Amino acid sequence: MCMQFKMIITVAAFKGGVGKSTTALHLATYLQSMADTLLVDGDLNRSALDWSNRGCLPFKVTDEKQGINLVKLYEHIVIDTPARPDPNELKTIAQGCDLLVIPTTPDAIALAATLQMVEAIKQFKTNYRILLTLIPPNPNKAGEEARTALLKAEIPLFQSGIRRLAVFQRAALEGVPVNVVKDPYAKIAWRCYTEVGKEICNNSK
């Protein structure tokens, strides 16, 4: 059984649009299948709350204010955060979780922002891992190249990555996680996040 004890996972990145909310939402979906999970939407844009208002999510979503009262009632907590956190927010993010997941797309601009973030959180001794997201399909090699560069820099990285699949956008529109979308790619898309979930569980044992 995965994760016997309570775990707080925060998803954060310096750059916008790299899949933070999508990642937070699907990790919460994965964890909910094991124990009651709360998704705290710490983004003023309220992506996760909007997502849940549009459709139906299998776990509870709340804002930061309500989250404070609810946290003790849930086994696992996933926190979604806004892009470009200021230094104070970054300190709270880096110190307030058991695992910090940093999604990054495999392009040079996002990777540079990711390296900056890794540098900025070093002082907090945070347990963090990079997650490659929106990986373009073959023959594009951007995903593999980014992986090689990150590993060479000895930056902790999830072995699994998240492919760029339109079904993720459909899921957001429908207000559901990708595993319940009726689409031939739904299974492949969901597997990307279950693999990440398994890695998190195996490392927390």
Ligand SMILES: Nc1ncnc2c1ncn2[C@@H]1O[C@H](COP(=O)(O)OP(=O)(O)OP(=O)(O)O)[C@@H](O)[C@H]1O
């Ligand atoms: N793996 C993916 N494949 C295809 N589209 C994706 C994928 N992940 C996210 N998206 C889409 O990319 C856009 C940005 O994703 P998301 O909102 O999760 O990023 P974000 O980092 O939370 O953005 P923001 O900084 O604005 O909060 C959304 O339209 C989302 O549906």
Ligand SMILES: [Mg+2]
């Ligand atoms: Mg977001």
